[in-house]
Amino acid sequence: MQIAAGEAKVITDIVLLSFSGYVCNSIYETVKITFLGTGTSQGVPVIACECAVCQSADPMDKRLRASLMVETASNTIVIDAGPDFRQQMLNAKVKKLDAILLTHEHKDHIAGMDDLRAFNYKSQAAIDIYAEERVQGAVRKEYAYVFSENHYPGVPRMELHNIDNYKLELKGDTVTPLRVFHYRLPIFGFRIGDMAYITDANYIPEETKEQLIGVKYLVINALRKEKHISHYSLGEALGLIREVSPRKAYITHIGHQMGKHAEVNRELPVNVTLAWDGLEVACEE
Numbered sequence: 001m002q003i004a005a006g007e008a009k010v011i012t013d014i015v016l017l018s019f020s021g022y023v024c025n026s027i028y029e030t031v032k033i034t035f036l037g038t039g040t041s042q043g044v045p046v047i048a049c050e051c052a053v054c055q056s057a058d059p060m061d062k063r064l065r066a067s068l069m070v071e072t073a074s075n076t077i078v079i080d081a082g083p084d085f086r087q088q089m090l091n092a093k094v095k096k097l098d099a100i101l102l103t104h105e106h107k108d109h110i111a112g113m114d115d116l117r118a119f120n121y122k123s124q125a126a127i128d129i130y131a132e133e134r135v136q137g138a139v140r141k142e143y144a145y146v147f148s149e150n151h152y153p154g155v156p157r158m159e160l161h162n163i164d165n166y167k168l169e170l171k172g173d174t175v176t177p178l179r180v181f182h183y184r185l186p187i188f189g190f191r192i193g194d195m196a197y198i199t200d201a202n203y204i205p206e207e208t209k210e211q212l213i214g215v216k217y218l219v220i221n222a223l224r225k226e227k228h229i230s231h232y233s234l235g236e237a238l239g240l241i242r243e244v245s246p247r248k249a250y251i252t253h254i255g256h257q258m259g260k261h262a263e264v265n266r267e268l269p270v271n272v273t274l275a276w277d278g279l280e281v282a283c284e285e
């Protein structure tokens, strides 16, 4: 797979990359992540909002609902498939999808799954969906027509697999579910290699922090600067980043109240960046 040069926007940090001429092969063990969406549940801009962020002309201030693509030597995995899933697959030109991992059942994380049909047609197979039992229940309810006895022709095909607190083996990749809390709702983040993705959390138990030891690339949610009942604030996220001490940290699930991308980014420690839609990072050893 060749990754086109020049797609990534210029940033001062060198972790990312224009990827010019980079070739993946069987010994390629770097995990590559692509931020498909970095916005909170309403996205940015928010419909009908006239605030400076929602009116900003900066493309970095346009955020689809939070989702991450993880590419390894064996798999293309997407974490969450919210209402912008179709646009995100088109934007990132995704041609193959091996699995969807679901963090939790809120609409901004599962509303786009009807569009898995396109991948079903292409691969002539169901898409593997990994979720804990409660989340599977929500998916069965939301997409009742997918799981009914009498299929209408052309409905999406999904194969549900259970996540518990143990590691998942996914065709050559080990995925470690990370238990975190979204106010009182237990949800999952995921660690793949030295990269961990945690969204919609505002409490991380000590046992989970132990699972974050050695993480070099940490993606963590922060909604805004002020405290919120079910999401980390920017200050709380920076506190976790200090504890985990990754080489690089990326903030996601950002709301319009965070402020303008360029202005907030200037205030952050050197190893922390607000992620933006389309950002690609090669998570090197």
Ligand SMILES: [Zn+2]
Pocket (backbone or CB within 6 Å): 040, 041, 066, 106, 108, 109, 200, 253
């Ligand atoms: Zn969310």
Ligand SMILES: [Zn+2]
Pocket (backbone or CB within 6 Å): 104, 106, 182, 200
């Ligand atoms: Zn949520």
